[in-house]
Amino acid sequence: MRRAGTAPPAGRFHPAWREPRKGARMAGPVDSVPGGGASVSQPAPTGQSASRGAGSPDVFVFHDARTGSLQYIVADPASGAAAIIDPVLDFDERSGSTATASTDRLLDFIAARGLRVEWILDTHPHADHFSAAHYLKLRTGAPMAIGAGVRAVQALWRDIYNWPGLAVDGSQWDRLFAPGDSLRIGGIEGRVIASPGHTLASVTYLIGDAAFVHDTIFMPDAGTARADFPGGSAGALWDSIQDILSLPDDTRLFTGHDYCPEGRAPQWESTPATQRATNTHLTQCPTREAFVAMRTARDRTLPMPNRILQALQVNINGGRLPEPEANGRRYLKIPLDLFPDAAWD
Numbered sequence: 001m002r003r004a005g006t007a008p009p010a011g012r013f014h015p016a017w018r019e020p021r022k023g024a025r026m027a028g029p030v031d032s033v034p035g036g037g038a039s040v041s042q043p044a045p046t047g048q049s050a051s052r053g054a055g056s057p058d059v060f061v062f063h064d065a066r067t068g069s070l071q072y073i074v075a076d077p078a079s080g081a082a083a084i085i086d087p088v089l090d091f092d093e094r095s096g097s098t099a100t101a102s103t104d105r106l107l108d109f110i111a112a113r114g115l116r117v118e119w120i121l122d123t124h125p126h127a128d129h130f131s132a133a134h135y136l137k138l139r140t141g142a143p144m145a146i147g148a149g150v151r152a153v154q155a156l157w158r159d160i161y162n163w164p165g166l167a168v169d170g171s172q173w174d175r176l177f178a179p180g181d182s183l184r185i186g187g188i189e190g191r192v193i194a195s196p197g198h199t200l201a202s203v204t205y206l207i208g209d210a211a212f213v214h215d216t217i218f219m220p221d222a223g224t225a226r227a228d229f230p231g232g233s234a235g236a237l238w239d240s241i242q243d244i245l246s247l248p249d250d251t252r253l254f255t256g257h258d259y260c261p262e263g264r265a266p267q268w269e270s271t272p273a274t275q276r277a278t279n280t281h282l283t284q285c286p287t288r289e290a291f292v293a294m295r296t297a298r299d300r301t302l303p304m305p306n307r308i309l310q311a312l313q314v315n316i317n318g319g320r321l322p323e324p325e326a327n328g329r330r331y332l333k334i335p336l337d338l339f340p341d342a343a344w345d
Contacts, residue, residue, distance in 0.1 A: 060074075085123065086256060087131065158316075220279040246272070252269055
C-alpha cells in the first residue's frame with residue numbers, strides 16, 4: 001500500500017528504453033508519441049514568450065516544480081524548426097525511480113504543434129536533475145550538444161567517481177560548442193557564449209533575441225547562482241554575468257531555475273536592463289570584489305543539491321543511465337565525504 005505523498009509521474013519508465021536497431025527509423029515530431037500527431041491533445045506550457053518578428057523565436061516554457069528547473073522549447077515560427085533546452089528526466093531520489101513524464105510532455109507539445117526538433121541543447125552538466133537529452137535523441141533523432149568545457153568537467157568527476165572507463169572527450173554528444181560557435185534553428189541564427197562560474201562547462205545560447213542564461217542570474221528577486229561546485233568560481237561567474245548584461249537592453253533573458261521565493265508563481269524571463277536595475281545580488285554587490293565576497297560567504301551556508309552525486313554521473317555521460325549489471329539492475333555510485341564542509345539541511 002502506497003504511503004501518503006506525491007504519486008509517481010505518469011510516463012514511460014526507463015527500463016523500457018531500447019537503443020534503436022541499426023538502420024531503424026527514428027521517431028519524428030508526429031510519431032514521437034502514441035497515436036501520432038493528429039490524436040495528441042496539446043499540453044499547456046507553464047508560459048510562453050512570443051516571437052517579436054523575423055529572426056525572433058517563440059519560446060515555450062515548462063517549469064519542473066520538483067527541481068525548480070526551467071525547460072524550454074525554442075521555435076522558429078516561420079519554419080516550425082525547434083530546439084529543446086535543458087530537458088529534465090524525472091528521478092525520485094528516495095525510491096531511486098526514473099520516469100519520462102516531464103520529457104514526454106515536451107514531446108506531446110511538439111507533436112501537437114507540428115514542430116521539428118533540430119537540436120537538443122544542455123547549457124551545462126546539471127547538478128540537480130538528470131538530463132533527458134539522450135532519451136530525446138532516441139525519440140527524435142535530433143543531435144545533442146553542450147559546451148566544449150564539458151571535457152574538463154568529465155575529467156574532474158571521472159576522478160571523483162573513480163570511473164576509469166568514462167570517456168572524457170565529450171564523445172557522448174554529437175556537437176561540442178566552442179565560444180562563438182554558431183547554430184541555426186530554421187531561419188533563426190544563434191551563437192554560443194561561454195559563461196563559466198557555476199560550472200566549467202556552462203554556456204549561454206543566444207538564439208535571435210532570446211538568451212538562455214542557465215545558472216548565472218536568476219530572476220531579480222532570487223539573485224545569482226552558486227559557484228561552489230567542483231570547478232566553480234565566483235569570479236568567473238561575475239565575469240560571465242557581465243557578458244550577459246552587455247547584451248542589448250531588450251534581449252529576452254531566460255533563466256535556468258526558479259524556486260518561487262516567498263511562494264510566488266514561477267517566473268523565467270527578464271532583460272539585461274531589468275537585471276542591472278533590480279537584481280538583489282547585483283545591486284547590493286556592484287563590484288567584482290564585493291560580489292565574490294558575497295557569493296563565497298553565501299555558498300558556505302548552502303547545503304549541496306539533494307541529487308548532485310546521482311545527477312552528475314548521469315549528466316557527464318550525456319544523460320545516459322548506468323549500464324545494467326548482471327542481475328539486470330542499474331546502479332549509481334555515491335562517493336562518501338566528498339563535501340565534508342558543506343552545510344547540512
